[in-house]
Amino acid sequence: MELGWLLWGAAVLLLLPVLMELSPAVNFALRIGFYYLLFFVCSALTAPVCLLVNGGRTVKNMRIIKTVVKTFKYFFGLRFEVKGLENFEVEGPAIIVSNHQSILDMMGLMEVLPDNCVQVGKKELMYAGTVGLIIYLGGVIFINRKSTSSAKMVMAEVAKTMATDNVKVWVYPEGTRNCTGDLLPFKKGAFHVAVQAQVPVIPVVYSSFTTFYNPKKNLFTSGKIKVEVLPPIETKGLTSDDVSELTDRCYRTMRATLFRLSGRPGE
Ligand SMILES: CCCCCCCC/C=C\CCCCCCCC(=O)SCCNC(=O)CCNC(=O)[C@H](O)C(C)(C)COP(=O)(O)OP(=O)(O)OC[C@H]1O[C@@H](n2cnc3c(N)ncnc32)[C@H](O)[C@@H]1OP(=O)(O)O
Numbered sequence: 001m002e003l004g005w006l007l008w009g010a011a012v013l014l015l016l017p018v019l020m021e022l023s024p025a026v027n028f029a030l031r032i033g034f035y036y037l038l039f040f041v042c043s044a045l046t047a048p049v050c051l052l053v054n055g056g057r058t059v060k061n062m063r064i065i066k067t068v069v070k071t072f073k074y075f076f077g078l079r080f081e082v083k084g085l086e087n088f089e090v091e092g093p094a095i096i097v098s099n100h101q102s103i104l105d106m107m108g109l110m111e112v113l114p115d116n117c118v119q120v121g122k123k124e125l126m127y128a129g130t131v132g133l134i135i136y137l138g139g140v141i142f143i144n145r146k147s148t149s150s151a152k153m154v155m156a157e158v159a160k161t162m163a164t165d166n167v168k169v170w171v172y173p174e175g176t177r178n179c180t181g182d183l184l185p186f187k188k189g190a191f192h193v194a195v196q197a198q199v200p201v202i203p204v205v206y207s208s209f210t211t212f213y214n215p216k217k218n219l220f221t222s223g224k225i226k227v228e229v230l231p232p233i234e235t236k237g238l239t240s241d242d243v244s245e246l247t248d249r250c251y252r253t254m255r256a257t258l259f260r261l262s263g264r265p266g267e
């Protein structure tokens with residue numbers, strides 16, 4: 001019986017490189033599948049540690065999660081080139097906004113995540129098995145994108161509590177993943193919260209993944225991701241009437257940075 005398994009394992013190991021060469025689809029499926037498996041297994045192993053060390057749902061668990069997720073890049077040959085981390089050093093809370101290209105963003109998020117920073121995520125993620133549990137423990141704020149009114153209420157609550165909790169809140173203003181090398185129009189929620197809480201907006205831009213990652217083309221190889229944390233944009237004195245202009249300004253700055261980091265000529 002054991003010999004059978006041994007032979008089977010050896011055959012797979014020998015065949016794997018051939019399979020991966022033969023079919024990009026197999027290579028893509030294996031790498032993404034392994035990424036999901038890493039999420040699943042590491043979440044299951046890390047949740048008890050978070051409970052033991054910090055006792056429950058708290059942003060302090062993000063430190064543990066970050067330590068684990070930061071190792072994932074080595075499995076995929078991904079490297080991050082980070083600039084501007086000093087821009088996170090603002091007094092007190094802030095709203096951080098970044099572009100969102102893929103599930104791979106979780107590695108980029110954890111690569112630069114400042115202390116005491118939680119994320120806004122779609123509520124469906126709460127049901128993603130062990131990953132749902134670990135992001136709940138990490139303090140992730142869940143919103144229902146299908147109900148603007150309830151999402152607004154959650155965000156209004158965030159604006160009220162982020163000062164007392166002294167947390168930064170990381171929002172993906174595009175509201176969904178977008179791996180086209182450009183930005184989707186920005187939703188305004190993050191900027192309403194920043195103005196309501198009178199805290200700065202800190203834009204973060206990740207260079208385009210399209211050179212090494214494209215699900216439509218079964219492309220997922222190793223690669224370098226440039227990350228730039230831009231100077232904070234103050235909101236003191238702004239009101240809800242200024243939100244559209246603030247959103248626009250942030251969008252333009254981040255889009256220009258995205259093109260620069262990705263070596264794409266600006267428009
Ligand atoms: C140990 C190993 C572990 C391994 C695994 C660990 C993994 C890593 C660990 C942990 C990290 C986990 C991280 C998860 C990350 C997940 C990310 C996602 O899920 S991204 C999708 C969800 N995020 C969003 O959608 C945000 C952006 N959306 C918004 O902010 C929207 O604004 C929202 C949802 C609040 C409303 O969206 P609308 O679609 O209705 O569109 P709009 O244009 O923004 O708003 C419509 C009108 O309402 C006003 N409005 C919007 N928000 C408002 C507000 N808060 N207050 C007042 N008015 C508001 C606007 O001004 C607009 O009105 P006028 O066009 O100006 O007339």
Ligand SMILES: CCCCCCCCCCCCCCCC(=O)OC[C@@H](O)COP(=O)(O)O
Nearest residue numbers: 036037039040102103125128129131175176177
């Ligand atoms: C082999 C067992 C594998 C079991 C799988 C475990 C569950 C894996 C779920 C991983 C989800 C972890 C968080 C990913 C964050 C993310 O990137 O979510 C996408 C949202 O931002 C936007 O969603 P969308 O609007 O659909 O683009």
